[in-house]
Amino acid sequence: MNQSGLPWRRGMRSLVWPVAALALLLAFNAATMPGFFAIEARDGRVYGVLVDILNHGSRTALVALGMTLVIATGGVDLSVGAVAAMAGAVTATLLVQAQVPWPVAIAGAVALGMCCGVWNGVCVSVFRLQPIVATLVLMVAGRGVAQLITGGSIITFESGPIAAIGNGSFLGLPVPVTMMVVAAVALQVLVRRTALGLCVQCVGDNATAARLAGVPDRAVMLFVYGVCGVLAATAGIIECSYIKAADANNAGSLLELDAILAVVIGGTSLTGGRFSFAGTIIGAMLMQTMTKTLYMHDVSAEIAPAPKALVVILVCLLHAPRVREWVSGLWRPRGGSA
Amino acid sequence: MTKTTRRVVVCVAASLLMLVGGCEKKAAEGAKAEGSAAAKKVRVAFSQIGAESDWRKANTESIKAEAAARGYELIFSDAQQKQENQIKALRSFVAQGVDVIAFSPVVETGWEPVLKEIKAAGIPVVLTDRAVEVSTPDLFVTFIGADxxxxxxxxxxxxxxxxxxxxxxxxxxxxxxxxxxxxxxxxxxxxxxxxxxxxxxxxxxxxxxxxxxxxxxxxxxxxxxxxxxxxxxxxxxxxxxxxxxxxxxxxxxxxxxxxxxxxxxxxxxxxxxxxxxxxxxxxxSPLLGPALFDAVDAIKAGKGVERRIVTEAAVFDQTTAASVIGSRKY
Structure with missing residues (x-):
């Protein structure tokens, strides 16, 4: 591995391609779509296409932040979509059918998310199940549980504090965006200002070596899966609040894949080790911008996945060391190649 | 982990498994008991897609209610959105020798083999809500559903x-x-x-x-x-x-x-x-029960049934909404 530069400096370099792709996409929209960048204030909140992208992207981004930590330990959490569905179901059921105050409903949903996450962590770290298998269990079972909680129907509720989570604004920005920023900053401080980040990275690089060196690998696993579960539940609450309904069958469907993709686009390797929260958020926003672009340009639903796939493949390829070497070789003077 | 904890974990897991197994068995016995109690009734088997929406739940309830109202014995099976479950259910219907089989197919294709088995057993098939793609049209009697x-x-x-x-x-x-x-x-x-x-x-x-x-x-x-x-x-x-x-x-x-x-x-x-x-x-309308059992009646009476029975499509707007809302079941 190239040892020049500080860790964060190296992290910055892997951000170049996702940022470039995002910038290109935005530039394309600026050129072809008048009003794409228009932002106006309505009823004390900002309103515009970019705000929508941030708003919708923040749900995936929240989940992807937790996923980043999990992937950094060399694992993966496939259950996030199902956990989001369960969290939404619990929130709406508690609120509408049990008539509890809204903070209790939210606390219940978040607690459920944490339990699911910790359960995944136990399966991976104590029972030594492969992460993909351990979390697959909850992915398959969780949606069924969510259906069971709502009794198979869509539970709706009217406006109120819960509806404000997905629809309200804080300092002019939609609440989900604020939540994403808070989560990202908190996690960044937590992993970079304490030894936690290093522990996560060690476990991901070589779990056995880390254990022998005294890294509490089980605690680290429990922590990252727990965080992932809580963030998935948060995303579930936001989605439920956004449509003012708990749609157990559809909420958070394919969320796990979107989150993994955001992490990968952001430059975190699926083999574990080095990770970047900033990259993950940019990855999530890149995908949301892509989705929005396709909607705005009237690309028909049948072919919409194709251009999306193209962008994802390009960005992922640019993360591959070989391709990157080749690309950077193009700019180097002849003969002076490494 | 110590040996004792390990033993405890194994014991708990085993007892949980037995509990689940026991429940399944009990449910099966229940179904059997119901079967023998109503031996003389016409037995209609229905394989439902699942319970994915309010619409589907209303559909199921309509069929169950209509079967009870007309004195048919209904053998109901939920496929939980999986074709393999549904095929298994259909085979078990054949094994039980029911009089009529009805089902809402999860997907359109892949039904030929099982439908041929049913045909060989001489049991008429009614499709509800969704159609299937088959090469020979005589594999089912009629398709009831909206257009x-x-x-x-x-x-x-x-x-x-x-x-x-x-x-x-x-x-x-x-x-x-x-x-x-x-x-x-x-x-x-x-x-x-x-x-x-x-x-x-x-x-x-x-x-x-x-x-x-x-x-x-x-x-x-x-x-x-x-x-x-x-x-x-x-x-x-x-x-x-x-x-x-x-x-x-x-x-x-x-x-x-x-x-x-x-x-x-x-x-x-x-x-x-x-x-x-x-x-x-x-x-x-999800309330396909009446249409389904009309068809079953006709089949049992040896009358002809139309290949395609289109259920009514009603249009509601704001002028009628308030008066109708109270009667909506789903």
Whole structure:
């Protein structure tokens, strides 16, 4: 591995391609779509296409932040979509059918998310199940549980504090965006200002070596899966609040894949080790911008996945060391190649 | 982990497994007991897709209620959205020697072998709600269900009349490639041919969900042509209900500034109509029980049954919503 530069400096370099792709996409929209960048204030909140992208992207981004930590330990959490569905179901059921105050409903949903996450962590770290298998269990079972909680129907509720989570604004920005920023900053401080980040990275690089060196690998696993579960539940609450309904069958469907993709686009390797929260958020926003672009340009639903796939493949390829070497070789003077 | 803890864990796991096994057995015995008690009744077996929506639940209840009302013995099986479960259920129906088999197929293809087995056993098959693709048409007696194309046509006709034949329409399609999405789009396009001044300027998939319906509608409204939109056609109510929130967020009045017509007629759609936010919903009735058992009666009496039985598609708008809402079961 190239040892020049500080860790964060190296992290910055892997951000170049996702940022470039995002910038290109935005530039394309600026050129072809008048009003794409228009932002106006309505009823004390900002309103515009970019705000929508941030708003919708923040749900995936929240989940992807937790996923980043999990992937950094060399694992993966496939259950996030199902956990989001369960969290939404619990929130709406508690609120509408049990008539509890809204903070209790939210606390219940978040607690459920944490339990699911910790359960995944136990399966991976104590029972030594492969992460993909351990979390697959909850992915398959969780949606069924969510259906069971709502009794198979869509539970709706009217406006109120819960509806404000997905629809309200804080300092002019939609609440989900604020939540994403808070989560990202908190996690960044937590992993970079304490030894936690290093522990996560060690476990991901070589779990056995880390254990022998005294890294509490089980605690680290429990922590990252727990965080992932809580963030998935948060995303579930936001989605439920956004449509003012708990749609157990559809909420958070394919969320796990979107989150993994955001992490990968952001430059975190699926083999574990080095990770970047900033990259993950940019990855999530890149995908949301892509989705929005396709909607705005009237690309028909049948072919919409194709251009999306193209962008994802390009960005992922640019993360591959070989391709990157080749690309950077193009700019180097002849003969002076490494 | 110490040996004792390990033993405890194993014991707990084993007892849990036995508990689950025991429950299954009990359920099976229950079904058997029911069977012998009503030995003389005509036995109709029904394999349902699952319980994925309110619509499906109402469908199941209608069939169960009708079977009880007419004194048939119903053997009911839930496939939980899986074709393999459904095929297993159909084979078990054959093994039990039921009189008539009815089912709502999860998907359109892959039914030939099992339908041939049923035919060999001499049991008539009735399809409800969804059709299958087979090479020989004699593998089932009849298909009972709504006509998705007709629903689209009715939605178009309502919109044409309500807007005086003038509208700029945004369309929220269902899941790409699904039969209802394809047919409802086709039917609507046929329907608006009668109104040359109705045109569709936006059409995207909202995947039949509220969240996507809202997200896509937001994009429609913020696109350069967004201000021209005067009407919305959604392939199901859920997408329309999501879109209503997007329209409100944009500072417009759903149902007034943008006329909304959707399909399914679920209860929430009636509530939205009473609130003045949705204009019209076309019913694709889940209450297939009566039609199904009419067909079963005819089959048992040796009378001919039509190959395709189209269930009624009703159109509800704000004028009728308030009076109908109380009687909605789903």
């Amino acid at each position: 998705f194309v007709e629903e689209g046509r009715r939605a178009a006709a309502w919109l044409g009349n309500a807007t005086g034949g003038k509208a700029v329409v945004a369309e929220l399609q269902g899941t790409p490639g699904s039969a209802p999405a394809i047919d409802r789009k086709k039917g609507f396009e046929e329907g608006i041919k009668a109104f040359p001044e109705i045109r569709i300027i936006k059409s995207q998939s909202g995947e039949f969900t509220r969240a996507k319906g809202r997200e896509v509608m937001e994009s429609f409204l913020k696109s350069p042509e967004g201000k021209q939109i005067t009407a919305l056609y959604a392939h199901n109510d859920d997408m329309a209900l999501g879109a209503i929130q997007a329209i409100e967020e944009a500072g417009l009045k759903p149902g007034v500034d943008i006329k909304i017509v959707s399909i399914d007629a679920v209860k929430a759609a009636f509530e939205a109509m009473v609130a003045g936010k949705l204009n019209c919903t076309v019913e694709c």
